[in-house]
Amino acid sequence: MNKAPVKRTYSKLPVWIVEDHHDVVPHIYRSIASRYVPMSGVKMVHLDSHPDLLIPVNMPATAVFDKERLFRVTSTDDYFLSDALYLPAEQLEDAKPLHLRVIQVDPVEMSHNSQSQNNPSTCKRLRGASKGELNKEEDRQPESNVSCTSQYQPSGGSSTPGNSTEAQNAEEGSSGAIVSNLLSLIEQNDAYILDIDLDFFSCKNPFKDMYTKEEYSILQELYSFKRPREDVDEEELLECVERRTRQLEDLEAAFADLLEDDGQETVDRLATNPGMNSLIKLVSSLKNRNQTPDYEMVHQAGLTCDYSELPHHISSEGEIQQLLLAVKLVLQSLPKPTIVTISRSSLDEYCPAEQVEAIQSRTLSVLEALFGSLDVHKEYESASEECTSQHS
Structure with missing residues (x-):
C-alpha cells in the first residue's frame, strides 16, 4: 500500500510581503521547487478585492510550458490564473483542465448595502506600467473550468429582512458557511498557500x-x-x-x-x-x-470599464477591524498554511497609502496569534532600495 507523502513544513511560517501582487509568484514557485508546496493540485486561499482571473490577451497557449515566459507576461490583474496554468513537461502525458472553485466575499455589503449594486470588475490594471507582450500565435488557449459559489460576506454582515433567498444568502455568508466550503477543499494534512492582497480590507479605484x-x-x-x-x-x-x-x-x-x-x-x-x-x-x-x-x-x-467598474470602498477603522476579525474566524478553523504571500498594492493605490501600514501590521498580528512565530520577508523594502540606487 502506498503511503501518503509526508507534508514538509517550515520551522517558522514564511510570510513574503511584496508591493505588486504578481511579485509573489517567484516565492510560490520557490516553495514548489523545494517541495514544500506540491507541483500539481496546488491549493490557495486568495483574499482580494479583485478576482485576478484574467489571462494576458496576447499569451499563446505554449507559454504555459515556460515559467520564465509566464513571469514576463504576468501582471497584477492576471497573475493568479496565468501562472496557475504553468505545466511542467513531465505532466504533458496526463494533462488535465484547470478547475477553480471560487468563494466570493463581499465586504462592502457588510455595512453598505447601497454600494453592492456594482459588481466588481474582474480586471485590475497596474498604474504606470504596461503589460508584457508576446507574439500572437494561433495556439489554442488551455482549457479552464471555473465554478463559483454564491456571494458570501463575513460574519456580522448585514442581513436584510425579506424574501427567503436573501435570508438564505445571509446564512450562507456566515463564517461557518465559508469555513465549511473551504474545508471541503482543504484537508488537515494539505499544503496550501494563503495569499492576501491588503486591498481586501480597504480598496480604492485609483482612476476616480x-x-x-x-x-x-x-x-x-x-x-x-x-x-x-x-x-x-x-x-x-x-x-x-x-x-x-x-x-x-x-x-x-x-x-x-x-x-x-x-x-x-x-x-x-x-x-x-x-x-x-x-x-x-x-x-x-x-x-x-x-x-x-x-x-x-x-x-x-x-479597460476597467465594461458592464461594471472597479470596486471602490475606503473602509473605516471599524470596518477594517471587523474584516480582520472575520478573516481570523475563518483561518482559525483551517489547517496552518504552508506559506503566506501578501501584496500591499499601495503604490498603484488600490489599497489607500495612508492605511496600508496599519492594515499590514494588524494582518501580521492576526497571523502570529493564529500560527505562532512568523518568518517575515519585507521584499518591497529591498525592491524600493534597489530602485532608489538605480536612479541615484
Missing part, C-alpha cells in the same frame, strides 16, 4: 482620483460592453468576443494615435469612427487640465 466625474463617465461610454446572456450559444458567444476584441483594439489604436498627435484634426478624424464621437469632449477636458495628457493611462483606465 485621476479623472473628473465627466471624464470617467465618457470612458465608461466609450468602453461600454453588453455582456452576453447566460443561455447564449457558442456561436453568439464567439461573435460577442470578436466584437469586444475589435472594439478594444480600435480604442487602443485611437489612443496610440493621440500619443503621436492630439491636434484637433486628429481628434476630429478619430471621432468619426463608430462609437467614438465623445472623444472630442474627452480630449478637450483632459487638455484643459493638462496640456500633455497620458493617453496610455487613459486607455488603461478605460
Whole structure:
C-alpha cells in the first residue's frame, strides 16, 4: 500500500510581503521547487478585492510550458490564473483542465448595502506600467473550468429582512458557511498557500482620483460592453468576443494615435469612427487640465470599464477591524498554511497609502496569534532600495 507523502513544513511560517501582487509568484514557485508546496493540485486561499482571473490577451497557449515566459507576461490583474496554468513537461502525458472553485466575499455589503449594486470588475490594471507582450500565435488557449459559489460576506454582515433567498444568502455568508466550503477543499494534512492582497480590507479605484466625474463617465461610454446572456450559444458567444476584441483594439489604436498627435484634426478624424464621437469632449477636458495628457493611462483606465467598474470602498477603522476579525474566524478553523504571500498594492493605490501600514501590521498580528512565530520577508523594502540606487 502506498503511503501518503509526508507534508514538509517550515520551522517558522514564511510570510513574503511584496508591493505588486504578481511579485509573489517567484516565492510560490520557490516553495514548489523545494517541495514544500506540491507541483500539481496546488491549493490557495486568495483574499482580494479583485478576482485576478484574467489571462494576458496576447499569451499563446505554449507559454504555459515556460515559467520564465509566464513571469514576463504576468501582471497584477492576471497573475493568479496565468501562472496557475504553468505545466511542467513531465505532466504533458496526463494533462488535465484547470478547475477553480471560487468563494466570493463581499465586504462592502457588510455595512453598505447601497454600494453592492456594482459588481466588481474582474480586471485590475497596474498604474504606470504596461503589460508584457508576446507574439500572437494561433495556439489554442488551455482549457479552464471555473465554478463559483454564491456571494458570501463575513460574519456580522448585514442581513436584510425579506424574501427567503436573501435570508438564505445571509446564512450562507456566515463564517461557518465559508469555513465549511473551504474545508471541503482543504484537508488537515494539505499544503496550501494563503495569499492576501491588503486591498481586501480597504480598496480604492485609483482612476476616480485621476479623472473628473465627466471624464470617467465618457470612458465608461466609450468602453461600454453588453455582456452576453447566460443561455447564449457558442456561436453568439464567439461573435460577442470578436466584437469586444475589435472594439478594444480600435480604442487602443485611437489612443496610440493621440500619443503621436492630439491636434484637433486628429481628434476630429478619430471621432468619426463608430462609437467614438465623445472623444472630442474627452480630449478637450483632459487638455484643459493638462496640456500633455497620458493617453496610455487613459486607455488603461478605460479597460476597467465594461458592464461594471472597479470596486471602490475606503473602509473605516471599524470596518477594517471587523474584516480582520472575520478573516481570523475563518483561518482559525483551517489547517496552518504552508506559506503566506501578501501584496500591499499601495503604490498603484488600490489599497489607500495612508492605511496600508496599519492594515499590514494588524494582518501580521492576526497571523502570529493564529500560527505562532512568523518568518517575515519585507521584499518591497529591498525592491524600493534597489530602485532608489538605480536612479541615484
